[in-house]
Amino acid sequence: QSALTQPRSVSGSPGQSVTISCTGTSSDVGGYSYVSWYQHHPGKAPKVMIYDVSKRPSGVPERFSGSKSGNTASLTISGLQAEDEADYYCCSYAGSYTGVVFGGGTKLSVL
Amino acid sequence: EVQLVQSGAEVKKPGESLKISCKGSGYSFSSYWIAWVRQMPGKGLEWMGIIYPGDSDTRYSPSFQGQVTISADKSIRTAYLQWNSLKASDSAIYYCARPHIVAVTAIDYFDLWGRGTPVTVSS
Numbered sequence: 001q002s003a004l005t006q007p008r009s010v011s012g013s014p015g016q017s018v019t020i021s022c023t024g025t026s027s028d029v030g031g032y033s034y035v036s037w038y039q040h041h042p043g044k045a046p047k048v049m050i051y052d053v054s055k056r057p058s059g060v061p062e063r064f065s066g067s068k069s070g071n072t073a074s075l076t077i078s079g080l081q082a083e084d085e086a087d088y089y090c091c092s093y094a095g096s097y098t099g100v101v102f103g104g105g106t107k108l109s110v111l
Numbered sequence: 112e113v114q115l116v117q118s119g120a121e122v123k124k125p126g127e128s129l130k131i132s133c134k135g136s137g138y139s140f141s142s143y144w145i146a147w148v149r150q151m152p153g154k155g156l157e158w159m160g161i162i163y164p165g166d167s168d169t170r171y172s173p174s175f176q177g178q179v180t181i182s183a184d185k186s187i188r189t190a191y192l193q194w195n196s197l198k199a200s201d202s203a204i205y206y207c208a209r210p211h212i213v214a215v216t217a218i219d220y221f222d223l224w225g226r227g228t229p230v231t232v233s234s
Contacts, residue, residue: 002155034213036220044226045115046206051220089156093217099172100210100218102148104155 003101004029004090011109017078020106022090023071028101030071034093037066037075040105041086049088050075077108085110113137115145115207115225122231123197130193131228133207140188141165146221147181147192148206161210161218162190170216197232204229 005023012018022029022037029035037050048057050066053073063079073092077084090103118132133145147159160171164183171181183190192205209223 002157006155032217034217034219038221038224045224046208046221047224048220048222051211051222057222091156091220093219096216097173099160099170100158102156102158 002104003094004092004103006088006090006103006106008104009107009109011111012077012080013111014080014082016080017076018080018108020075020077020088020090020108022073022075022092022103024073024092024101025071027098028071028092028094029068029073031095032093033068035066035068035073036091037064037073038089038091039084039086040089046089080110082110084108113223115209115223117205117207117225117228120229120231122233124234125197125199125232127197127232128193128195129197129230130191131205131230133190133192133225135188135190135209141185144210144212145183145190146208146210146218147179147190148208148221149175149203150206150227151200151203156206158218159192159205164188164190197230199232199234202230202232
């Protein structure tokens with residue numbers, strides 16, 4: 001069982017928006033602003049899409065946005081495109097002893 | 112090109128030893144931490160530990176302390192993950208990644224990843 005809880009799967013049609021939640025505790029998501037999201041196409045290297053809760057690295061489309069409320073972080077993808085179909089993982093810093101924790105991953109299907 | 116290139120897939124028997132590698136290129140390898148992350152079949156990601164190639168300072172996740180050894184050779188820009196005695200439960204894909212560190216030791220995010228090394232342990 002992963003430290004952070006994500007839905008196993010979400011789906012949406014091209015052009016729609018989807019939101020993926022990531023629930024932790026006050027010791028990780030709720031306690032730090034170091035929440036990040038990764039897109040993973042199997043067989044390829046994971047790619048950071050959001051860091052520091054809501055910041056987008058250079059080159060990541062504005063369609064990807066992040067937020068946090070309490071112990072739950074969220075990734076929203078608007079204007080879904082076929083190439084967004086992938087697995088998405090959330091990650092949070094959890095203190096110097098634990099290090100970082102990840103979610104179990106969410107499979108996004110673009111119907 | 113800035114990248115992390117991992118060694119190829121491995122098939123081992125229980126009790127055997129294994130060392131997999133992660134070679135960095137396109138950046139100052141000695142100046143950035145390298146992390147190892149495990150993904151067991153059908154499961155999420157798990158952070159195993161990190162190493163600073165510049166001085167080999169190493170930190171382990173409590174879950175992996177004593178189970179694996181992380182090392183690095185900065186002269187050949189390569190980090191390693193090693194097992195002395197593999198178990199079937201070590202079967203997984205292992206990723207190396209470059210963490211962005213803030214406040215001295217806090218891992219903010221991982222800005223560069225390798226493609227992963229599949230390890231299968233079976234009798």
